[in-house]
Amino acid sequence: MTDQSLRAGLRELARGARKLHKAMRDVETQYFCSVGGVLEHLQLVTNHPHFAWLLKLSGLMAELDERLDGEEAVEADGAAQFRTAFEELVGPRSPPDEAFRRRSLALLHDAPEVAMAHGVLRQALGKLPQVE
Numbered sequence: 001m002t003d004q005s006l007r008a009g010l011r012e013l014a015r016g017a018r019k020l021h022k023a024m025r026d027v028e029t030q031y032f033c034s035v036g037g038v039l040e041h042l043q044l045v046t047n048h049p050h051f052a053w054l055l056k057l058s059g060l061m062a063e064l065d066e067r068l069d070g071e072e073a074v075e076a077d078g079a080a081q082f083r084t085a086f087e088e089l090v091g092p093r094s095p096p097d098e099a100f101r102r103r104s105l106a107l108l109h110d111a112p113e114v115a116m117a118h119g120v121l122r123q124a125l126g127k128l129p130q131v132e
Contacts, residue, residue, distance in 0.1 A: 006074040016121035017061045023117040056100045076129045083128040
């Protein structure tokens with residue numbers, strides 16, 4: 001795979017991750033309570049313990065965005081490492097963080113929008129090379 005095709009795959013992964021993160025955040029917000037304005041919601045999502053489990057996904061998304069913003073060529077092994085990291089978080093690989101997996105699976109079963117976003121992410125992951 002070329003740098004260009006790997007970048008395209010990682011950009012698709014980034015879009016899928018953002019959709020999943022938003023869907024999970026929105027459902028968790030509904031479960032938590034009604035919030036006021038946008039700033040109050042941002043404060044809740046970034047600072048309240050109820051949303052802390054989502055920070056794993058947020059951090060991985062930030063790493064991916066940094067990599068895509070860089071000038072360095074994307075290599076197959078680098079793209080494969082992102083695939084592995086996301087698969088450890090959302091499946092099917094064994095999770096290093098059981099708490100995240102439990103919460104995300106509950107939302108996956110409870111909310112169709114999370115299930116759809118999860119499917120989009122899984123499709124993007126399937127297009128990336130795997131760690132050998």
